[in-house]
Amino acid sequence: MPATDTAWIVLGRSGDDVVAVDLDGTGAEIERLSIPRSEIVAWIRDRERAAPVRWVWHDTPVWYDAVLDAGATVERAHDLRLAHAILRDAAAVRDDAGLRTATAWDAAAAAAAVDDALFDLDAPEASVPEGVDEALAEFARQRAALAASERGGALRLLIAAESAGALLAAELRAAGLPWDADVHDGILREMLGERGGALPARIEERAAEVRRILGDPLASLDSQPKLLRALHRAGLLVETTSRWELRRHDHPVVEPLIDYKRLMRLYSANGWAWLAEWVRDGRFRPVYVPAGVVTGRWASSGGGALQIPRQLRAAVRADPSWRLIVADVAQLEPRILAAMAGDLALARAAAGRDLYEGIVAQGTLGSRAEAKVALLGAMYGATSGDGGRLVPRLRRAFPRAMALVDDAARVGEDGGVVSTLLGRTSPAPSGAWSRLQADATDVDASDSDASRARRYARDRGRFTRNFVVQGTAAEWALAWLADLRGRLARLPEVGEADAAPRSGPAFARRPHVAFFLHDEIIVHTPSVHAEAAADAVREAAASAGRLLFGDFPIDFPLDLKIASSAEKS
């Protein structure tokens, strides 16, 4: 009978078996069990069912995918690899515990290595250690580092949220995003025309039109250098072939060429080949990579999960007798900035639904469009254009918020590191960057050395300026997801008649998150629970705001709809 005071169970391999070590809240070992690998999934399921604990493992998908396949879920985890990456870089961690010298834990995602190893035998990627003794040692180092840190509380929160995100990323893949291949096919046919020749009919037509106008029946439209030369021969003296530059010219080839590029992009990135490769049994199952971005945002690998064009949103369709909750946060990053900086004036502008209109209402800027480019310019470090021109107005109106991003930029330019609200820290500058800066101060440095160094310094300043905001926004989003996961899991299951079996056994009968993209989520839910699920989405957003910012007066209003399709209205 397991001890009731188990706080964590550390899992790891030992020979052919798995060893599970119960630890109490102080980290002391309570008991140790050896379990054959063939029984580990059932064992995890039974332990979780008896009393949820926090599962400590080297890499979430390696352990959790099999649990999900078996129809079970777990509530909480501690992902050693993700936690290591946070603590290794954290400015608030002193390395008394030897965390930074445990370099085996710096390896790339083990799950990716598992996938690749099947096909790529000569290049097995390094993976983090799987053994139980290594897991116990790393977990001890991490707890010691947290205990010694003055920001241990915030970092614990961040690691818990990051680990919950890792659970969710695995769950998103297991559940899949409901995707109607017929709707997708219909959109492709309508936009691209019938498939027949080498390219769909509409693309062929547009290409022919471009070549006719250029007077060049063999012009290559897909090779940038060749297209550029063809445009020059036809008298269109552009420097690039980008849509942005083309649009500024008044030439008959511009409209059909831009249209050709638009259609070709849809065809090559999300056409029938994508559909055949990525949509199976009515589900799109992308690979999410939690913390794949240095700021803590998620990345994706394969399927372009984070780049699905809005044109295809209509293909995201709920199963029969199910609904989608589609929700995104209005102006997440400026709200995050206001709250982090404790800027009451910006918070006041954010009090309505539309922060940009709030800035206009305060008289700071003249139009919503101006307010938007100015604020984006402040967060991205614009120096010219409308953004750069308008940022000084914001500095006068919102000095605290602007000081926060300006300070972050200055620290970055000087080669320092910056941290998010919960303590995720930006990477240190590369050796090459530091050498460049050092060389530029030499007495014999040339003007061009100096100006190049300044340019690189500014580049890094824009990165750290944005890091604090983007990274803290990612923390808010993780908190939102983690809280929502818990709330949805407590909603009742539906009967067999209303199940959505393609979602996989763990999710076929209850509301679950089906998509996540920085500040937006889609929940797939039985219709009978749609209102309750929508409430959970809203309550989780409010809860995330309180968790990060306490009672600071900022809210995170959602654009939320309950519908059969994810199409933007």
Added chain:
DNA sequence: CGGCGCGGCGCG
């Protein structure tokens, strides 16, 4: 032939 950098463009 595969690997890689680049231009271009989709997303936030």
Added chain:
DNA sequence: AAAGCGCGCCGCGCCG
């Protein structure tokens, strides 16, 4: 051709 952050994927064209 972005100005102004963070990504992934495509096709091309060069390289070894």
